[in-house]
Amino acid sequence: MTGNGNFYITTAIPYVNAEPHLGHALELVQADVLARHRRLRGQRVRFLAGTDDNALKNVTAARAAGVPVGEFVARNAARFYRLREPLALSFDDFIKTSADSRHRPGVALLWRQCADRGDFYRRRYQGRYCAGCEQFYSPEELAGELCPEHLVAPEPVTEQNWFFRLSRYRGTLLDVLESGRVRIEPASRRNEVLAFARAGLHDLSVSRPAARAHGWGIPVPGDPDQIIYVWWDALANYVTALGYGAAGQPYQDWWVNSAERVHVVGKGITRFHAVYWLALLLSAGQPLPTAVYVHEYLTADGAKLSKSAGNAVSPEELASRFGTDAVRWWLLREVARLGDTDFTVERLVHRANTDLANGLGNLQQRTLTLVHRYRRGRIAPPVGPAALGSELSIACETLPHRIDQALARFDFRAATGAIWSVVQAGNRLAETQRPWELARRAERGDHAAATRLDEVLGVLTGACRTLATELGPFLPAGSARLSEQLRPRQDAIAPPVPVFARQ
Ligand SMILES: [Zn+2]
Numbered sequence: 210m211t212g213n214g215n216f217y218i219t220t221a222i223p224y225v226n227a228e229p230h231l232g233h234a235l236e237l238v239q240a241d242v243l244a245r246h247r248r249l250r251g252q253r254v255r256f257l258a259g260t261d262d263n264a265l266k267n268v269t270a271a272r273a274a275g276v277p278v279g280e281f282v283a284r285n286a287a288r289f290y291r292l293r294e295p296l297a298l299s300f301d302d303f304i305k306t307s308a309d310s311r312h313r314p315g316v317a318l319l320w321r322q323c324a325d326r327g328d329f330y331r332r333r334y335q336g337r338y339c340a341g342c343e344q345f346y347s348p349e350e351l352a353g354e355l356c357p358e359h360l361v362a363p364e365p366v367t368e369q370n371w372f373f374r375l376s377r378y379r380g381t382l383l384d385v386l387e388s389g390r391v392r393i394e395p396a397s398r399r400n401e402v403l404a405f406a407r408a409g410l411h412d413l414s415v416s417r418p419a420a421r422a423h424g425w426g427i428p429v430p431g432d433p434d435q436i437i438y439v440w441w442d443a444l445a446n447y448v449t450a451l452g453y454g455a456a457g458q459p460y461q462d463w464w465v466n467s468a469e470r471v472h473v474v475g476k477g478i479t480r481f482h483a484v485y486w487l488a489l490l491l492s493a494g495q496p497l498p499t500a501v502y503v504h505e506y507l508t509a510d511g512a513k514l515s516k517s518a519g520n521a522v523s524p525e526e527l528a529s530r531f532g533t534d535a536v537r538w539w540l541l542r543e544v545a546r547l548g549d550t551d552f553t554v555e556r557l558v559h560r561a562n563t564d565l566a567n568g569l570g571n572l573q574q575r576t577l578t579l580v581h582r583y584r585r586g587r588i589a590p591p592v593g594p595a596a597l598g599s600e601l602s603i604a605c606e607t608l609p610h611r612i613d614q615a616l617a618r619f620d621f622r623a624a625t626g627a628i629w630s631v632v633q634a635g636n637r638l639a640e641t642q643r644p645w646e647l648a649r650r651a652e653r654g655d656h657a658a659a660t661r662l663d664e665v666l667g668v669l670t671g672a673c674r675t676l677a678t679e680l681g682p683f684l685p686a687g688s689a690r691l692s693e694q695l696r697p698r699q700d701a702i703a704p705p706v707p708v709f710a711r712q
Contacts, residue, residue: 212468216247216254219447221474221482222261222306225285226270230514231540231552232475232507233289234296234524238540239504239621240473241298245682246616248299255463257450258300260286261443262307263426265417266340278425282307295528296537297685304450306442314454316437316445317430322493324430328374334414337363342477343439345414358477371416371435378488379410385487385497392500393483394619395546398476402483413485415441444486447472448495470498479503502619506549514552522552531712534687535561541683542625558712564629565687565709569676572635573691576669577705583648583662586701588670601634601668605675612679625683628676635672638665670695 220240223233237258244256261267262282271281286305292298306312323329336345341359345366354362383406385391386399393399416435419428426436445453447470451460464470474482482501490497507514509522527536539557542564544550580588608631615623644665650658677691690708 213466215467216252216469217463217467218244218471219257222259222446224264225260225282226266229289231522231524232514235540236473237298238537242682249681256300257302259304260289262305263442264343264439268423268425295525297533302450304446312449313427315449316427316442318454319445319493320430326492328492329371332372334370335367338366339363368418370414373413373415375410375413375488378491382406391497394502398479398503440481471500472498473502476503508549508551534684541621561712566711568632570707570709572632573673574705579644580666581704601638601672604631604634605672608679
């Protein structure tokens with residue numbers, strides 16, 4: 210580990226032109242797992258989330274709703290913040306880019322640093338602009354005539370803008386990406402970014418006329434007729450939230466000296482994070498992130514999640530209907546690392562019932578019921594791996610390492626799969642050793658059966674404890690309930706109740 214050992218993690222900041230959907234929940238939960246996992250391993254962690262308030266499309270949406278922009282943005286930003294409780298999120302900070310007093314000075318400072326480097330110039334520009342993406346598209350990037358992300362025709366725009374000398378950083382960017390100094394995960398996304406950069410990088414338009422932006426956003430320092438491009442503004446949030454503009458200590462602790470600086474983003478904005486953001490930092494003379502993890506998209510019943518498509522599955526509603534654990538578990542256990550994943554309520558329910566109620570819940574319930582009934586609630590001391598059930602003991606012993614390895618690759622399915630393998634080994638041990646039969650024999654005075662029962666219950670409760678601990682980053686509430694049941698009061702545990710309800 211390098212630097213001060215700290216771990217800094219961020220989500221992208223979504224536009225607040227609409228309500229949060231399940232895709233936002235995916236990103237927040239993934240980042241939350243990474244943050245909680247590092248905290249569990251004893252690392253100092255700072256987890257940042259927030260909202261991108263300064264986009265032009267927020268202005269458009271506010272006008273359509275007939276609400277002043279500031280009010281509209283504040284109201285929708287609050288909806289994103291409110292996901293904290295239903296999704297059990299543990300972010301340490303939440304930045305709203307239009308309202309947070311830390312943001313504007315940081316954006317202005319970054320701008321001035323790049324200007325001092327001679328990386329800006331003014332140019333008349335003609336291009337096709339997708340307001341949905343808030344970006345210009347070159348003809349070869351379009352799908353036919355349409356934006357590949359939104360499948361609408363971008364609008365032709367001609368204007369005088371500030372340009373950033375992105376082309377100047379191509380060599381350094383290639384070096385940084387090829388050497389892995391900045392890790393882009395999964396590898397297929399890294400290859401995409403490399404191909405894009407190798408093909409040549411055009412200078413980037415980084416301001417808009419204030420009139421087209423309807424005066425919303427951050428003015429260019431020294432040129433108030435121009436508004437800073439919303440993406441430039443948005444990317445800066447990762448450091449402005451650390452007090453970059455005020456030369457604050459948090460920026461030193463969590464960015465400059467941090468062992469890891471990790472961004473979790475969706476595949477539609479890979480280029481902004483793996484190319485533009487890096488170039489901006491290089492120009493400003495600041496350290497780069499250490500990793501960018503790119504997740505895929507969710508669809509619902511086969512269609513892209515969006516408000517316009519009418520299938521924006523509300524994470525709040527799902528959590529209130531099925532519980533936080535069920536929603537988080539589905540997102541972590543089923544969403545593929547590559548390729549989009551289709552969400553249906555049936556899949557969520559099936560997963561919750563199979564893994565949580567019948568698998569994990571049943572293992573703990575049957576184990577603690579036996580401890581309560583036949584051992585007066587007294588949990589036997591843990592048994593060494595040689596005694597019996599070596600498959601389960603090995604699965605338990607290697608579980609933390611397997612989770613560490615999987616999460617180092619941002620592979621949430623592999624991490625939850627490792628947990629599931631312990632649950633399965635535990636239930637298999639119970640089936641083969643049949644502790645309930647051992648208990649009946651022990652009650653009839655069979656001493657060998659009594660000893661065996663102690664051993665089996667010792668191994669099984671040990672597995673329950675390991676699971677309760679290691680599940681913490683994934684299902685914080687479920688993990689707490691499992692741990693609570695395993696905690697003896699005056700030497701004995703209380704009779705167990707099911708930890709996960711059947712849906
Ligand atoms: Zn678009």
